[in-house]
Structures are given as C-alpha cells and as structure tokens.
Amino acid sequence: xxxxxxxxxxxxxxxxxxxxxxxxxxxxxxxxxxxxxxxxxxxxxxxxxxxxxxxxxxxxxxxxxxxxxxxxxxxxxxxxxxxxxxxxxxxxxxxxxxxxxxxxxxxxxxxxxxxxxxxxxxxxxxxxxxxxxxxxxxxxxxxxxxxxxxxxxxxxxxxxxxxxxxxxx
Amino acid sequence: xxxxxxxxxxxxxxxxxxxxxxxxxxxxxxxxxxxxxxxxxxxxxxxxxxxxxxxxxxxxxxxxxxxxxxxxxxxxxxxxxxxxxxxxxxxxxxxxxxxxxxxxxxxxxxxxxxxxxxxxxxxxxxxxxxxxxxxxxxxxxxxxxxxxxxxxxxxxxxxxxxxxxxxxxxxxxxxxxxxxxxxxxxxxxxxxxxxxxxxx
Numbered sequence: 168x169x170x171x172x173x174x175x176x177x178x179x180x181x182x183x184x185x186x187x188x189x190x191x192x193x194x195x196x197x198x199x200x201x202x203x204x205x206x207x208x209x210x211x212x213x214x215x216x217x218x219x220x221x222x223x224x225x226x227x228x229x230x231x232x233x234x235x236x237x238x239x240x241x242x243x244x245x246x247x248x249x250x251x252x253x254x255x256x257x258x259x260x261x262x263x264x265x266x267x268x269x270x271x272x273x274x275x276x277x278x279x280x281x282x283x284x285x286x287x288x289x290x291x292x293x294x295x296x297x298x299x300x301x302x303x304x305x306x307x308x309x310x311x312x313x314x315x316x317x318x319x320x321x322x323x324x325x326x327x328x329x330x331x332x333x334x335x336x
Numbered sequence: 337x338x339x340x341x342x343x344x345x346x347x348x349x350x351x352x353x354x355x356x357x358x359x360x361x362x363x364x365x366x367x368x369x370x371x372x373x374x375x376x377x378x379x380x381x382x383x384x385x386x387x388x389x390x391x392x393x394x395x396x397x398x399x400x401x402x403x404x405x406x407x408x409x410x411x412x413x414x415x416x417x418x419x420x421x422x423x424x425x426x427x428x429x430x431x432x433x434x435x436x437x438x439x440x441x442x443x444x445x446x447x448x449x450x451x452x453x454x455x456x457x458x459x460x461x462x463x464x465x466x467x468x469x470x471x472x473x474x475x476x477x478x479x480x481x482x483x484x485x486x487x488x489x490x491x492x493x494x495x496x497x498x499x500x501x502x503x504x505x506x507x508x509x510x511x512x513x514x515x516x517x518x519x520x521x522x523x524x525x526x527x528x529x530x531x532x533x534x535x536x
Binding site: 172173175176178179180181182183184185186187188189190191192193194195196197199200202203204206207208210211222223224225237238239240241242243244245246247248249250251252253254255258260261262263264265266267268276277279280281282283284285286287288289290291292293294295296297298299300301302303304305306307308309310311312313314315316317318319320321322323324325326327328331332334335336 | 338339340341342348351352353354355356357358359360361362363364365366367368369370372373374375376378379380381382384387390391392393394395396397398399400402403406411412414416417418419420421422423424426427428429430431432433434435436437438439440441442443444445446448449450451452453454455456457458459461462463464465466467468469470471472473474475477478480483484489491492493494495497502505529532536
C-alpha cells in the first residue's frame with residue numbers, strides 16, 4: 168500500500184534546510200538545469216571533440232583539462248536522482264508510469280513532455296537557472312534575478328495554462 | 337564564520353561528495369512532497385493542487401530566515417554566498433519560455449529528475465527534451481548571446497533595489513506568503529478535483 172505524500176509545509180521546511188546547508192557549507196544554492204547542460208557538454212565532447220574545442224560556447228568547459236561532469240552541480244544532480252529513488256523506494260512509489268489526463272493518449276503526453284523539456288532547459292540556459300537554481304536559491308539570497316525569473320515562470324505558466332488544459336484536467 | 341568553503345579548500349573528492357549528499361537531500365525532499373508527479377505539479381495552474389507554491393515559499397522562507405539568523409549571530413558571511421546576477425531581458429524572456437515548458441511538460445528540471453528516479457516515463461522523455469534544449473541553446477548561442485548578455489545589472493538584491501533592510505523585506509515576504517497559502521487552501525477547495533488528487 169503506497170504512502171501518502173508528505174505535508175507540503177513539512178516538505179518545504181526540509182527543502183529549505185537542505186538549501187540552507189548548501190549555502191552554509193558550499194556558499195551556494197541548489198541547481199538542476201545547469202547539471203543538464205554539463206551532460207550535453209560532456210556528450211558533445213565525447214562525440215565530436217574538435218567541434219567542442221573550437222566552439223566559443225563549449226570550449227570553456229574543456230580548458231585546462233577540465234572534465235564537464237566533475238563539478239559540484241553535476242554531482243548534485245546525480246544525488247538528486249539517488250535521493251528521489253530512495254524516497255520513492257521508502258514510500259513504495261517506484262513504478263514505471265506515464266502521468267496524464269485520461270482524455271489524451273500516451274503519445275500526446277510524451278510529445279508534450281519532450282517539448283516541455285526543450286523549452287524549459289532552453290529558457291533556463293537563457294535565464295541562467297531554473298526554478299531551483301534561479302528562482303528558489305535566488306529568493307533565498309534575495310536576488311532580484313531570482314525574484315524576476317520566478318514571477319516570469321509562474322506568470323507565463325498561468326498564461327499558457329488554458330491552452331494546455333486538456334493535457335491535464 | 338561560514339560558508340565553510342570560504343574557510344578551507346575542500347579536497348575535490350570531498351567537495352563532490354558534499355554536492356552529492358546535498359543533492360540526495362534535495363531529491364528526497366522533492367519526491368516526498370509529491371513533485372515526482374507531473375499531474376500534481378500542473379495542478380498548481382488549474383487550482384486543484386497548490387503544493388508547488390506551499391513547498392516553494394516555505395523552502396525559500398526557511399532558507400532566508402535561517403541564513404539571516406546565522407548571519408546575525410556571526411556564523412555565516414552572506415557576502416560570500418553566491419547571488420545570481422541580473423540580466424534583465426534574459427531573466428524575463430528565459431522565465432517566460434520556462435513557464436511554457438512547465439505547463440507543456442509538467443515538470444521543471446529538478447522535479448523531472450526526481451520523477452525520473454522513481455520510474456515516471458514522461459519525466460524521462462522530459463529529460464531527453466531537456467538535453468535537446470540545452471544542445472539547441474549551445475549550438476545557436478551566437479544568435480542569442482546579445483539577448484543573453486544584455487542589460488546587465490550585477491548581483492543586485494531586492495532589498496537594495498527597494499531601499500529597505502533585508503529583515504524588513506523578509507517580513508513582508510512572510511506576510512505575502514501566508515496570504516498566498518491562505519488563497520491556495522481556498523483554491524484547492526474551490527477547484528477541487530478529487531478524481532485527480534485521489535489517484536496521485
């Protein structure tokens with residue numbers, strides 16, 4: 168029998184403490200989209216090294232023999248997956264599943280999941296952070312960038328919500 | 337006085353281990369909150385599930401109050417904690433694009449990773465989309481770099497911009513958050529969808 172989700176205020180408190188620990192120990196906040204960027208940089212470097220080294224965008228990640236997957240953020244997102252798995256295992260939520268409104272097909276859900284990922288990480292690269300790195304961590308250090316990015320994300324999602332309602336409700 | 341990383345240089349293995357452990361706490365908290373479910377996350381924008389705002393603002397306020405208290409007692413030097421820099425156009429345009437991605441995909445990168453870890457196939461596809469988005473950005477960087485790097489304002493803080501103390505702004509934020517929590521609880525009753533929330 169699967170367990171209920173944790174009370175949101177309690178989960179938020181736990182998350183806030185994790186963020187505080189990152190600030191106190193490592194002098195920075197959390198992140199996620201940056202880790203995805205490092206995955207791509209690493210893949211491109213592995214498949215087409217000359218392209219990576221000659222590109223003004225990729226080359227900085229390989230300077231001085233640096234490895235794009237050996238940094239704080241890359242290890243943090245590895246931990247993210249591990250932590251999620253542990254939580255899912257403890258709460259008996261491990262299951263292969265496609266979540267969506269029953270009104271649409273699996274294919275349609277996956278197409279939008281893919282597009283959502285493309286848009287989200289592209290936008291995150293532009294804004295130099297996603298909800299974790301820019302918005303949440305930014306709010307915790309009172310950054311204007313964090314605040315503005317957060318409002319733009321939520322405002323935009325509300326604006327577009329009506330158009331995608333059939334995928335969810 | 338923290339951050340500890342400013343007092344001592346961690347050997348690389350320790351720095352990476354700390355990152356991994358913090359990430360584990362992060363992923364654990366997200367999954368426990370239910371953010372491994374895209375339909376729960378999307379509920380924020382239709383009213384039937386407002387977990388997103390409750391978790392987000394509680395976490396921000398806990399970290400905000402915690403860090404300011406530590407600073408007040410001389411335990412944390414806030415000037416040594418990273419503050420993300422403000423590029424006006426990039427923050428706004430990037431945020432709008434992310435919002436579209438959120439409502440289409442039903443995830444953000446962090447929640448998507450936690451969902452992937454428990455077997456959500458839509459999250460795995462979201463992740464592949466994410467890799468694609470990052471690749472697209474990297475490959476089209478010359479076209480977007482002016483937008484990305486323009487209107488630079490530096491690591492400016494909200495209280496500086498408003499001319500008030502950090503403590504006062506934190507208090508205002510807490511008041512605003514409590515109001516939003518109250519609105520959220522009301523919205524969940526008004527827009528309730530037990531057919532969705534029971535299944536989650």
